[in-house]
Amino acid sequence: MANQMNVSANQVNNQVANQVKNVKMHEYREHLKVITNGLIEMAKAAGRTDYKCNQLLRECYNLVDQELHTFDEWKEKGAHVRKGQHAYLFWGKPITTESGYSFSPIRFLYCRDQVLLPTAQ
Secondary structure, three states: OHHHHHHHHHHHHHHHHHHHHHHHHHHHHHHHHHHHHHHHHHHHHOOOOOOOHHHHHHHHOOOOOOOEEOHHHHHHOOOEEOOOOOOEEEEOOOEEOOOOOEEOOEEEEEEHHHEEOOOOO
């Protein structure tokens, strides 16, 4: 009986954790939409027509010439994200589901200045 209660408690904890994660992702998405829409309006007001959302974000974050990768991509390169560093939000490649729903995922990217690169031996 106690084992069944633990399983149920674990299931509840997992459900709560997933709900919190979904809410947080929704907040990130809404935040990124606001930033992107503002940048697009500023670009249009400046007469720019050659922009893309992620390029505008790079300019906003002052990362135009920076190497950017996800946490896992840096890890594959043997680098470690420095403690306390926060990822920059970017849009991922649009995804279309089998049911026809289309959306752009959020990408969390770190720049070269935020990681410890492996030392040459």
